[in-house]
Amino acid sequence: MHSHSLFRSAALALAVSFALAAPLAMASGNAPAAADGAPAGVQRQAVAKGLYELAYSPSQQALFVASSGGFGDDAGPAQVLRLDPRTLAVQARIPLERKAFGLVLDDSNHRLYVGNTVDTSVTVVDTAQGMAIGTVQLMEKVTGSDGKPRYSHDLRELVVDAPNHRLYVTGHSQEGSVLFVVDTQSLTLLDTIAGLGNAKAPGLALDAAGKRVYTSNLRGEVVTVGTDSGKVEQRFRISAEQPMNIALDPGSERLFVTDQGLEMIRAYQGKSIDGFVSRHPGQRVLVLDRRTGRELASIPTDAGPLGILLDAARKRLYVTNREAGTVTAYDSDSYRPVGSWSVPTHPNSLALDARNNVLYVSIKNGEGDPNGGEESVARIELGS
Numbered sequence: 001m002h003s004h005s006l007f008r009s010a011a012l013a014l015a016v017s018f019a020l021a022a023p024l025a026m027a028s029g030n031a032p033a034a035a036d037g038a039p040a041g042v043q044r045q046a047v048a049k050g051l052y053e054l055a056y057s058p059s060q061q062a063l064f065v066a067s068s069g070g071f072g073d074d075a076g077p078a079q080v081l082r083l084d085p086r087t088l089a090v091q092a093r094i095p096l097e098r099k100a101f102g103l104v105l106d107d108s109n110h111r112l113y114v115g116n117t118v119d120t121s122v123t124v125v126d127t128a129q130g131m132a133i134g135t136v137q138l139m140e141k142v143t144g145s146d147g148k149p150r151y152s153h154d155l156r157e158l159v160v161d162a163p164n165h166r167l168y169v170t171g172h173s174q175e176g177s178v179l180f181v182v183d184t185q186s187l188t189l190l191d192t193i194a195g196l197g198n199a200k201a202p203g204l205a206l207d208a209a210g211k212r213v214y215t216s217n218l219r220g221e222v223v224t225v226g227t228d229s230g231k232v233e234q235r236f237r238i239s240a241e242q243p244m245n246i247a248l249d250p251g252s253e254r255l256f257v258t259d260q261g262l263e264m265i266r267a268y269q270g271k272s273i274d275g276f277v278s279r280h281p282g283q284r285v286l287v288l289d290r291r292t293g294r295e296l297a298s299i300p301t302d303a304g305p306l307g308i309l310l311d312a313a314r315k316r317l318y319v320t321n322r323e324a325g326t327v328t329a330y331d332s333d334s335y336r337p338v339g340s341w342s343v344p345t346h347p348n349s350l351a352l353d354a355r356n357n358v359l360y361v362s363i364k365n366g367e368g369d370p371n372g373g374e375e376s377v378a379r380i381e382l383g384s
Helices: 263-272
Strands: 042-048 051-057 062-067 079-083 090-095 103-106 111-116 121-126 131-137 154-161 166-172 178-183 188-194 204-207 212-217 221-226 231-237 243-248 254-259 284-289 295-300 305-311 316-321 326-331 337-342 346-353 358-364 375-381
Touching (some): 051 358, 062 103, 062 111, 090 131, 154 204, 166 204, 166 212, 204 243, 254 305, 316 346
Parallel strands (some): 051 346
Antiparallel strands (some): 042 375, 079 090, 111 121, 121 131, 166 178, 178 188, 254 284, 284 295, 305 316, 316 326, 358 375
């Protein structure tokens, strides 16, 4: 994400990057290049400004991507783009009144929930009709110390429990991050659960069967909320200093957490957390037992790991490495790397077409890219 303001930045709200340095050297791999310069097996298309999260719809065979439009005088429109999953051509543009960042899809009900990070709200999109059908305001503005109204919390991740008609959204703030609970039938806010930690809370994962929501925060904690109790059930101190996105293994008790390891975040932690001392450089995926918080493994990654996605059926774990400009694949049992793709400048979020074994990546521009240029989506053929 872009640097903006450390506390109000939409980029920080999605925790993709606090400030972008010049691109680092890319993990090379030895794959031959395709005609468009992308590695073999990788298609890439620039589609719009300010791209963030993705969602793949098996029922409609469509890829959806959030576009905030960016910021500033040359910002584009806020929208959700529907892409052809084979060619990445834009099939439709769904206009939004508020900027789009996070996404989660309820494919069975043709609903796409869009996080309006800077407005602390969620826009609901009907994917069958291709239009926005409502907005859920999660918080009202409060008067800041400067006398101006502002939202006290940014949004980041969203997860949906379709059978139980619940949407969960992290609202994060240094003063106390929270979990919003939304009724997806009435489109009303049911609860605001406090206790996620006095720090930004980037990660979010749902164990619907276990009736638990898992979150991470920049105080190096994993915080578990019970969906029935509506309360914090457990809090684990972990060795990851910059725990970002979370992937949950439905077939075991494992939780996979990216530990980003960026110097800018480390400086932010030093200023905002009393007594903070850095003890680990990050750049890894931490594997935890989600019942106890016990560390099971530490998987080295390329620079700046952020997005994470587990294909449990194929035993594959995928990670975007923002600063390295790569996506890496690991065997989720042995934790050995089994593949790498160069997708500069800053690969961000992931979505999977599980049936066809195709991975999609949103890619953000960096300081070395043309100012105000469109950002890209990549399609990676994973093979059999």
